[in-house]
Amino acid sequence: MTTTTDELIQRLLALNTVDLRIRELTERLERAPAAVSEREEAAKGLEDKASQVRQKLALLRAQRRMRENEVRGLDAKLERLKSQSSNVRSNKDFVAFRSEISNTQAESDRLQGEVLKILEVEEQADARIKQLEEQRDAERARAASMKEQTLEQMGAVRAEREALQNDRKKKVEDLPKEALQLYDRCRVARGSGMAHLEGEYCGGCGALVTRNDVYAVQNRSRLVPCKACNRLLYL
Numbered sequence: 462m463t464t465t466t467d468e469l470i471q472r473l474l475a476l477n478t479v480d481l482r483i484r485e486l487t488e489r490l491e492r493a494p495a496a497v498s499e500r501e502e503a504a505k506g507l508e509d510k511a512s513q514v515r516q517k518l519a520l521l522r523a524q525r526r527m528r529e530n531e532v533r534g535l536d537a538k539l540e541r542l543k544s545q546s547s548n549v550r551s552n553k554d555f556v557a558f559r560s561e562i563s564n565t566q567a568e569s570d571r572l573q574g575e576v577l578k579i580l581e582v583e584e585q586a587d588a589r590i591k592q593l594e595e596q597r598d599a600e601r602a603r604a605a606s607m608k609e610q611t612l613e614q615m616g617a618v619r620a621e622r623e624a625l626q627n628d629r630k631k632k633v634e635d636l637p638k639e640a641l642q643l644y645d646r647c648r649v650a651r652g653s654g655m656a657h658l659e660g661e662y663c664g665g666c667g668a669l670v671t672r673n674d675v676y677a678v679q680n681r682s683r684l685v686p687c688k689a690c691n692r693l694l695y696l
């Protein structure tokens with residue numbers, strides 16, 4: 462029994478359909494973990510940002526406490542000065558006390574003003590941390606659910622690919638070696654071993670096909686590879 466070129470092309474096309482699907486599934490298997498790690502990276506980026514703000518907040522707190530201590534010291538000093546000033550005898554001493562009390566009070570007020578400003582910035586930092594932590598948790602949850610989904614889907618994709626690979630083995634057995642070599646060489650190099658003839662042009666690479674080759678494809682007299690890309694041409 463001899464295989465006609467027409468039959469051969471039909472078989473190669475069936476093989477091509479299987480191969481394209483195998484390729485698609487393989488790409489999906491390769492892409493899926495990348496999508497999960499993208500989400501994990503995003504979560505890590507948000508955690509890094511939150512951690513920076515936390516450090517800034519710790520610094521702000523330390524600065525505020527320093528000022529609060531100073532205020533306490535100044536307040537104690539004020540108490541002391543006030544009680545001392547009640548015992549002064551001369552007017553000169555009284556003026557000196559009054560001036561020092563007023564300076565000390567002004568310094569205490571200034572520091573308390575700074576404490577309030579720092580508290581405000583602390584509140585903003587606190588809110589920002591909460592916001593970043595919420596976003597981080599959302600990304601983590603997304604990554605986790607994607608991972609779970611991916612594992613399930615990948616199981617199904619792997620099973621389909623395995624079935625197709627078995628199917629491919631059977632299809633390949635029936636094919637003449639020479640035709641298979643022509644097809645496979647191009648499939649490995651270009652991802653697809655077949656190209657539709659579009660008028661006088663190869664549908665794979667767009668090259669012009671010679672008159673003779675166009676006739677050969679139309680009459681199915683022999684297998685015709687595109688001279689530019691080597692894909693086997695069909696109508």
Ligand SMILES: [Zn+2]
Binds near residue numbers: 665666668
């Ligand atoms: Zn071509």
